Amino acid sequence: MGLPPLSSDEIARYSRHLLLPQVGMRGQQQLKSASVLIVGAGGLGSPIAMYLAAAGVGRIGLVDYDRVDVSNLQRQVLYTENDLQAPKAEIAAKRLSAANSHIRVDGITGQFNSSNAMEIARGYDILVDGTDNLPTRYLLNDLAVLTNRPYVYGSIFRFEGQVSIFGMPDRPCYRCLFPEPPPPGAIPSCASAGVMGVLPGIIGSIQAAEVIKLITGIGELLAGRLLLFDALEMRLDSVRIGKKAGCPVCGTAPTIRALQDYEAWCGSRIGQEFKLPPTPFDISPLALSKLLTEKMPVVLLDVREEFERQISTLTGSVHIPLPELLERIGELPVDRKIIAYCRNGIRSQEAARLLQLHGHSDVRHLEGGINAWAAIVDPSIPVY
Amino acid sequence: MATIKIPQVFQLYTGGSALLTVEGATLTAVLRDLAQRYPELATHLMNRTGKLHQYVHLFRKGEELPRVEADQVLISQDDDLVLVPGIAGG
Ligand SMILES: [Zn+2]
Numbered sequence: 001m002g003l004p005p006l007s008s009d010e011i012a013r014y015s016r017h018l019l020l021p022q023v024g025m026r027g028q029q030q031l032k033s034a035s036v037l038i039v040g041a042g043g044l045g046s047p048i049a050m051y052l053a054a055a056g057v058g059r060i061g062l063v064d065y066d067r068v069d070v071s072n073l074q075r076q077v078l079y080t081e082n083d084l085q086a087p088k089a090e091i092a093a094k095r096l097s098a099a100n101s102h103i104r105v106d107g108i109t110g111q112f113n114s115s116n117a118m119e120i121a122r123g124y125d126i127l128v129d130g131t132d133n134l135p136t137r138y139l140l141n142d143l144a145v146l147t148n149r150p151y152v153y154g155s156i157f158r159f160e161g162q163v164s165i166f167g168m169p170d171r172p173c174y175r176c177l178f179p180e181p182p183p184p185g186a187i188p189s190c191a192s193a194g195v196m197g198v199l200p201g202i203i204g205s206i207q208a209a210e211v212i213k214l215i216t217g218i219g220e221l222l223a224g225r226l227l228l229f230d231a232l233e234m235r236l237d238s239v240r241i242g243k244k245a246g247c248p249v250c251g252t253a254p255t256i257r258a259l260q261d262y263e264a265w266c267g268s269r270i271g272q273e274f275k276l277p278p279t280p281f282d283i284s285p286l287a288l289s290k291l292l293t294e295k296m297p298v299v300l301l302d303v304r305e306e307f308e309r310q311i312s313t314l315t316g317s318v319h320i321p322l323p324e325l326l327e328r329i330g331e332l333p334v335d336r337k338i339i340a341y342c343r344n345g346i347r348s349q350e351a352a353r354l355l356q357l358h359g360h361s362d363v364r365h366l367e368g369g370i371n372a373w374a375a376i377v378d379p380s381i382p383v384y
Numbered sequence: 385m386a387t388i389k390i391p392q393v394f395q396l397y398t399g400g401s402a403l404l405t406v407e408g409a410t411l412t413a414v415l416r417d418l419a420q421r422y423p424e425l426a427t428h429l430m431n432r433t434g435k436l437h438q439y440v441h442l443f444r445k446g447e448e449l450p451r452v453e454a455d456q457v458l459i460s461q462d463d464d465l466v467l468v469p470g471i472a473g474g
Contacts, residue, residue: 044474132474157471158392178470180438195473228468232402237466239443323396323424 003029027216034215035059037124041088043200045130046078051208053096063108064088075197114259128152135262141174145250154207161203163227171223172243173250184267281352283364285376301340303351322347341366386463397425411457441468
């Protein structure tokens with residue numbers, strides 16, 4: 001099949017690509033005939049989609065189930081204050097179509113999961129990672145390997161990012177690198193750990209560059225290499241990663257021949273922050289509020305870090321960060337009820353468990369943390 | 385002494401340190417030294433027998449250190465190791 005010709009409008013528009021000997025007319029035509037599916041239209045998805053649309057990738061699909069939240073605007077540059085609460089995929093598709101009328105953009109609002117991934121991804125040449133969770137990464141990887149398509153991987157945490165290309169012939173896949181997911185909750189998300197706003201801009205732009213190189217067949221691809229970026233040290237490392245003969249999906253005797261249940265595999269649900277199962281230590285914000293109005297003599301123990309106390313605190317609380325709890329346990333009275341709290345109830349549950357293990361019999365922790373308290377009991381406290 | 389670059393995810397267990405120095409002439413010795421100094425970190429990096437979990441990797445000069453026979457993997461004083469975890473944000 002021949003490559004589509006460029007109109008004179010397109011030739012003017014893509015002049016700076018056409019001037020590059022490595023891209024030229026043929027490369028720009030390849031871009032025009034290419035189709036790319038971006039899964040996740042958030043921090044990574046924003047720059048990926050904006051640069052690929054500007055570069056003239058002929059068909060771009062964008063999948064996201066989420067709506068625009070005010071906390072997204074710190075890094076998700078596809079959206080504006082006018083878009084709050086609107087579906088991301090819809091807004092993004094409008095914005096990209098407005099940026100480049102020569103391309104086709106499909107915004108798909110909904111979950112991307114094992115039951116619809118094959119169908120949604122049908123017809124796209126390249127799969128690109130804009131997701132914020134592990135289950136969707138394993139899904140994208142397996143889909144890419146099973147259908148012989150490249151998967152352009154990117155992932156971020158706080159100030160650090162990773163980029164690679166998986167699913168290429170004779171090159172490793174995501175499962176070759178990470179055969180097993182970490183235990184649920186071991187690796188926090190941006191929602192719970194924070195992220196430098198410009199970081200996904202850098203990582204997503206590198207992903208977009210790899211997509212353009214893949215389409216035009218130029219340069220050295222990141223397949224078989226993992227790029228590591230650290231914004232604090234401003235350091236870029238590239239390490240070699242190998243294909244594993246025993247890989248269950250791309251190895252010599254694969255056992256994975258169809259898409260799996262990835263949420264079960266990773267022990268986490270997409271779109272939900274990790275929650276610990278209920279324990280006898282839990283106390284709800286309303287129950288705690290009742291205790292406090294009854295003037296019960298309790299110790300409120302804040303186990304968060306110092307910088308978090310500058311955002312919000314409960315009046316009269318004592319402060320021992322979770323990592324220091326065991327060293328400083330002697331500072332807490334043994335004959336009083338202790339109620340630990342943190343941001344969202346994960347660290348405080350661990351604190352309650354540790355305190356009980358070390359001789360405190362009457363221990364509780366605030367379910368959902370100070371953010372739940374702010375939502376249910378005291379709206380004057382900021383949620384973060 | 386060799387150094388290990390610690391990613392953000394694990395800095396919670398190193399008191400915020402991004403670069404640790406470790407002693408030992410082999411990978412086994414280095415991991416044992418690390419486990420002694422940072423027991424909390426060790427529980428997140430390795431199993432009870434001192435082997436690294438599948439979701440973390442150690443690289444030196446851009447190449448992964450072997451996971452098997454870690455006692456045969458020689459570490460020199462001026463080695464700079466990089467610890468790489470799986471991360472999930474986006
Ligand atoms: Zn593989």
